[in-house]
Each structure stands twice: as C-alpha cells, then as structure tokens.
Amino acid sequence: MKRTAISFLLASLLIVANVGQVKAADSGMPKIQGKAGITMDIETGEIIYNNNIDEKEYPASTTKLMTALLFAENKSKSDEIKYTESAKKQPEYSLDKNLHKMDIGESMSASDTMDALLLFSANDVAYMIGDNVSGNTQKFVDLMNDRAKKLGLKNTNFVSPNGLHDPNHYTTSYDLSVIAREAFKNDWVRETMAKKNSKITTSKGAILLLENRNKLVGVDGCVGGKTGYTEPAGRALVAFYERDGRKLVGVVMKSVYDSQDSAVFDDMKKIIDWSYNEKQVQLHKNGDTVKTETLTYKPFRFFGPEKKIEVPFVLHEDISYYNNDINKKELKEEYNIDKINVWNLSSDKSAGTINIKEREANRSFKVYSTISTKDIVKQNLALYIGLGLAVIIVILGVLGLILKIKNTRRRSSRTYY
Known part of the structure; x- marks a missing residue:
C-alpha cells in the first residue's frame, strides 16, 4: 500500500513537472542558465525578452557602464588622468583585474583610461576615474546614484565605481538595460566597447596591451558590451547588437561561471537570436x-x-x-x-x-x-436650406412691400393732379 502511495506521488510530481515544462515551452522564450535577463530595442526602449527583470541582483563589473558614462560626460579624451591612492588600495582578491603597474601620480590619457576600464575591466582604474572626476570616490558614487535617479531607476544602488561585492550594491536586469542603453548613446563609450584590443601608454612610458573580455564582440552583430563576475553575483553580461540596422541590448545576470566560461555568452546568444526573430502582435x-x-x-x-x-x-x-x-x-x-x-x-x-x-x-x-x-x-443642409428659403421669402416680402408702397405713392400723386 505504501509503495502504491509513493508511486502515485512520484507520478503526480512528474505530471506537474511536465506541465511546467509545457508552459515554459508555450511561452516561446528561451531558457537560460542566468537567473535574470532582458532584451530591449535600443531605438524604442521596447522590452522583448524578459525573465525576472525586476529582481535585485549584484551587477559586478557591469557597474562600470555607469562609471564610463559619467567619465565620458565629464572628461575629454585628451585629458590626463592621474593614478590615485584609492585606486592603488584595491583588495588583494581583485588583483587580476587591476592594472597596479602604475604608481600614484602617474597618468595616462582619458582615452586610454576608458580602454582600461571597459576592455580590461580594471578595478583600480574605476577608482582612478572616480577620484579624477569628483575629487574622491564617495562623491563619484553619489553622482552615480543621482544619475540612476534621473534615469527613473528605483531598484539600483551603487556603493563603488567598480562593482566589487557589497550587499548594498545592487541593480536589476531592467535597470541595468536602461543604464546600458544610455551609455550606448554616448559616442565615446560606444566606440570603446567595440574594440577587440587596445595598446595604452602611461606617462612613464609603460605600454600595456589590453584584450576585450567580451568574447562576443565582432561576432554575429555584437558591437560592444561589458562583462562582470564576483562569486555572489555570478556571471553577468551586457551586450549590444546591430543586425540589418536594428539595434538591441541584452542583459544576463546571475549566470554560471563554467569551466569554459561559456554559459553567460551562450545565454546572451539565445536571447538575442530569439529577440531578433520574435514578431510583434497587433x-x-x-x-x-x-x-x-x-x-x-x-x-x-x-x-x-x-x-x-x-x-x-x-x-x-x-x-x-x-x-x-x-x-x-x-x-x-x-x-x-x-x-x-x-x-x-x-x-x-x-x-x-x-x-x-x-x-x-x-x-x-x-x-x-x-x-x-x-x-x-x-448634416445641417436641411436647416441651411430652410433658413435660405426663409431669408428669400423675407426678402421677397420686403421687396413686395416696397413695390406696394411705391405703387400707392404713384396713385396718390395722380389723384392730386
């Protein structure tokens, strides 16, 4: 009897699971390993693919899209950007994403600084930018949060310009897509994200070769993007596409960091391909x-x-x-x-x-x-005709009266003579 009950329970669970799979299939949207994702038409702002788009997640280094946007809005490419003490003091666990070959006071052009931020995703460079733009990092973070509010974002809070983990540093895939869309409108940011590699030079003559960490750039219409990873955030990716003149932005958050580091890129390809093929309904x-x-x-x-x-x-x-x-x-x-x-x-x-x-x-x-x-x-023709006839009758009546008066006067005049 117990075996029968257990078998029935297992069968029921399988049915429920199958129903869930059917519903997911019916929705037509691709399944991804990421916990959240979105695609948006850059020109119109229309949401195409959506998956937990209002769930708060940790953005990791995709934060640097906001840093890049504010940097581009406040500096020129030829400006000299100095390496700062706070940039040097990044935690040891982030050393693989720090330039750290630079000395405090050493500088490089703003153009090279942007390359280091968006291609190499240098964590220390994000602080270097914050200090040079606002005087100190906290003021720059305040600027980041003010910009988010101006974009109408209600589920985003920044604590740092580089996105290293902090429980109070969060956003959503929707909010991040809005930030990304705004960043893409900036020529300097857009041109930088499209580079596959770059060679930058510091004021002391050090030459650094950078490679874009976004594996999708230049493939199937990908014209830029930004990667991110921390253990709490998982793998995150923002990518911009242009196919046949139509531009889309995609965001995947809380994806898997697998041995080949391919999951988040596969996720992005799925939702972008699906979104370009998705048809609107009337x-x-x-x-x-x-x-x-x-x-x-x-x-x-x-x-x-x-x-x-x-x-x-x-x-x-x-x-x-x-x-x-x-x-x-x-x-x-x-x-x-x-x-x-x-x-x-x-x-x-x-x-x-x-x-x-x-x-x-x-x-x-x-x-x-x-x-x-x-x-x-x-609609009022009968009224107009009626009024017209009335006017004619009145006029004829007046004319008749005038003629009658004239005739009366003529008779009176003949009688007098």
Missing part, C-alpha cells in the same frame, strides 16, 4: 477607431441651436507590440487630442496622437477624425 490596425469625442457646436458658427456630434478618431497605420507578460500588464494608452473646432475638422489632417507607453518605450501615433467640416455642413 494592438490596433489601420482604420481602427481608438477614441470618440463628443463635440458641441452651433450650426451657424456663432448662433443657432447648440448641437452635439460624436467624432470618431481613427488610425492610418497599424500599431503592434511585443506580447510578453511585462507589456501585457503595464502597457498604457494615452490620448492627446488637440482642442478641436468642428469648423476646422479634416479627415486628412492629424487631430492629435495616441501614445503607447511600455516602461522605457513611449511611441506616438497620429489619429485622424473620420468627420470633416463638409460632413457638418451636410
């Missing part, structure tokens, strides 16, 4: 009525009985979106209809817009009235 089609307004008017513009008319507003194009859980839950439609005078209505001229909002994405589409001023005239 939200509204060309000709759909998306809003109706009730307008009041007077048939003779400034006088006459007040009348009401229902004015439908339609699209002259399709509107589509990526049908994922985030967008289905959060998508909002906002209408901005111009102040309308029925006597200016035109079916060929836009009467306002419909805005489709999906977090970062805010797309605007024009809407058009299906009713024109000519239609208003047609």
Whole structure:
C-alpha cells in the first residue's frame, strides 16, 4: 500500500513537472542558465525578452557602464588622468583585474583610461576615474546614484565605481538595460566597447596591451558590451547588437561561471537570436477607431441651436507590440487630442496622437477624425436650406412691400393732379 502511495506521488510530481515544462515551452522564450535577463530595442526602449527583470541582483563589473558614462560626460579624451591612492588600495582578491603597474601620480590619457576600464575591466582604474572626476570616490558614487535617479531607476544602488561585492550594491536586469542603453548613446563609450584590443601608454612610458573580455564582440552583430563576475553575483553580461540596422541590448545576470566560461555568452546568444526573430502582435490596425469625442457646436458658427456630434478618431497605420507578460500588464494608452473646432475638422489632417507607453518605450501615433467640416455642413443642409428659403421669402416680402408702397405713392400723386 505504501509503495502504491509513493508511486502515485512520484507520478503526480512528474505530471506537474511536465506541465511546467509545457508552459515554459508555450511561452516561446528561451531558457537560460542566468537567473535574470532582458532584451530591449535600443531605438524604442521596447522590452522583448524578459525573465525576472525586476529582481535585485549584484551587477559586478557591469557597474562600470555607469562609471564610463559619467567619465565620458565629464572628461575629454585628451585629458590626463592621474593614478590615485584609492585606486592603488584595491583588495588583494581583485588583483587580476587591476592594472597596479602604475604608481600614484602617474597618468595616462582619458582615452586610454576608458580602454582600461571597459576592455580590461580594471578595478583600480574605476577608482582612478572616480577620484579624477569628483575629487574622491564617495562623491563619484553619489553622482552615480543621482544619475540612476534621473534615469527613473528605483531598484539600483551603487556603493563603488567598480562593482566589487557589497550587499548594498545592487541593480536589476531592467535597470541595468536602461543604464546600458544610455551609455550606448554616448559616442565615446560606444566606440570603446567595440574594440577587440587596445595598446595604452602611461606617462612613464609603460605600454600595456589590453584584450576585450567580451568574447562576443565582432561576432554575429555584437558591437560592444561589458562583462562582470564576483562569486555572489555570478556571471553577468551586457551586450549590444546591430543586425540589418536594428539595434538591441541584452542583459544576463546571475549566470554560471563554467569551466569554459561559456554559459553567460551562450545565454546572451539565445536571447538575442530569439529577440531578433520574435514578431510583434497587433494592438490596433489601420482604420481602427481608438477614441470618440463628443463635440458641441452651433450650426451657424456663432448662433443657432447648440448641437452635439460624436467624432470618431481613427488610425492610418497599424500599431503592434511585443506580447510578453511585462507589456501585457503595464502597457498604457494615452490620448492627446488637440482642442478641436468642428469648423476646422479634416479627415486628412492629424487631430492629435495616441501614445503607447511600455516602461522605457513611449511611441506616438497620429489619429485622424473620420468627420470633416463638409460632413457638418451636410448634416445641417436641411436647416441651411430652410433658413435660405426663409431669408428669400423675407426678402421677397420686403421687396413686395416696397413695390406696394411705391405703387400707392404713384396713385396718390395722380389723384392730386
């Protein structure tokens, strides 16, 4: 009896597991080893792939995208950047990602400093940047957090410019994608991330050869990115792609650091390939009525009985979106209809817009009235004709009266003579 019960329990568990697998398959999204991930259209901000995108994770060295952005916004490529004491004092466990061949006070160009930060992912260089931009690291961290707030990010907090582990240093894959998208807009940051290698020179003549730690750069349209790893964070990766003129950014967090260091890169390839192939679904089609307004008017513009008319507003194009859980839950439609005078209505001229909002994405589409001023005239034609006839009758009556008066005067004049 016990064996039967156990067998039944195991069978039930297998059924539940299979149902879970079917649901995952039905979603169509690829499974990755990373705990969280996202892909986003760089141009529009639309979310395509999403997996735990609001879960807080440790960003590790992907933090340096924010450091690079602030560096580019506050320094020029030709500026000399000095090596600082705080840069030298990085913990021993991070030595493999420190330049450390430099002496305090030694310098290199800002261009070379950016290469060391983004290609080699030098932890000491991140502090070197913070000190040179803000005077000290803490002020620079404050600048990082202020920038995150300006981007509207609510689940990000920075403690250092390099991302070495701290329980209070965290972000989400969504927040990181927004930071990455902003960094990609900066020409200097974007050009640096695209390099496969670099040769940098210090003020004392030391020459360092750097290789980009992002294995995907230059492969299948990958035009840049940033890697990251600490034991608590796991493997993290941000990657930018351009295929057929379309740009995407992908983020994978809390992935596996396997013996070949391939898992996070495989994860990224999966979600990027899937995202480029994913098709949007139709939200509204060309000709759909998306809003109706009730307008009041007077048939003779400034006088006459007040009348009401229902004015439908339609699209002259399709509107589509990526049908994922985030967008289905959060998508909002906002209408901005111009102040309308029925006597200016035109079916060929836009009467306002419909805005489709999906977090970062805010797309605007024009809407058009299906009713024109000519239609208003047609609807009131009987009234106009009636008024016209009334006016004619009045005029004829007045003319008749005038003629009658004239005739009366003529008769009176003849009688007098």
